[in-house]
Amino acid sequence: DVKVTQSSRYLVKRTGEKVFLECVQDMDHENMFWYRQDPGLGLRLIYFSYDVKMKEKGDIPEGYSVSREKKERFSLILESASTNQTSMYLCASSGSSYGYTFGSGTRLTVV
Amino acid sequence: GQNIDQPTEMTATEGAIVQINCTYQTSGFNGLFWYQQHAGEAPTFLSYNVLDGLEEKGRFSSFLSRSKGYSYLLLKELQMKDSASYLCAVNAGNNRKLIWGLGTSLAVNP
Numbered sequence: 001d002v003k004v005t006q007s008s009r010y011l012v013k014r015t016g017e018k019v020f021l022e023c024v025q026d027m028d029h030e031n032m033f034w035y036r037q038d039p040g041l042g043l044r045l046i047y048f049s050y051d052v053k054m055k056e057k058g059d060i061p062e063g064y065s066v067s068r069e070k071k072e073r074f075s076l077i078l079e080s081a082s083t084n085q086t087s088m089y090l091c092a093s094s095g096s097s098y099g100y101t102f103g104s105g106t107r108l109t110v111v
Numbered sequence: 112g113q114n115i116d117q118p119t120e121m122t123a124t125e126g127a128i129v130q131i132n133c134t135y136q137t138s139g140f141n142g143l144f145w146y147q148q149h150a151g152e153a154p155t156f157l158s159y160n161v162l163d164g165l166e167e168k169g170r171f172s173s174f175l176s177r178s179k180g181y182s183y184l185l186l187k188e189l190q191m192k193d194s195a196s197y198l199c200a201v202n203a204g205n206n207r208k209l210i211w212g213l214g215t216s217l218a219v220n221p
Binding site: 030043045094097099101104 | 144146151152153154155156159198200207208209211212213214
């Protein structure tokens with residue numbers, strides 16, 4: 001069964017902490033994405049990557065960075081967590097068909 | 112600009128049929144997706160339309176009219192477990208990003 005795995009289901013972090021969210025896929029997909037989802041705002045794209053070491057900004061990249069050192073792994077980094085980054089974070093991957101497979105999500109709370 | 116519209120909320124009765132509409136205005140078109148998302152969970156793939164017409168998959172069907180920029184998701188024989196949010200998404204060109212609607216929250220009542 002193909003999978004996108006996110007390292008944590010729930011996280012609680014303090015304001016100012018550096019936070020790492022990890023995502024691994026086993027489908028050999030080229031494309032990987034990080035979204036955040038908030039009530040009433042839908043899915044908002046933070047960053048995406050279409051190849052190893054490649055990254056592109058999405059709609060809301062401020063306060064975030066990403067790393068893709070290997071094809072299967074795409075990491076989202078919150079450089080200095082703030083309370084307005086409390087959200088559900090969803091990782092997704094896609095191949096040639098462009099349909100997305102999502103990870104189970106990480107609910108991050110910044111206190 | 113790029114825009115996808117779908118109703119915010121719908122309610123229906125168990126055993127009935129419901130149609131969830133999606134209209135889009137995008138700079139290009141390379142396929143439309145429907146996803147289901149239960150509360151607190153990740154979206155899961157339901158259907159993909161790239162040509163006009165109806166695609167049927169069990170109790171779920173999806174229709175596309177490219178000339179009208181319109182799609183619908185049809186759910187038959189509704190079950191309580193169909194209570195979820197339904198997301199419409201469009202691939203607007205040869206890039207890899209999907210443009211997402213805000214989702215339609217469907218409540219199925221007994």
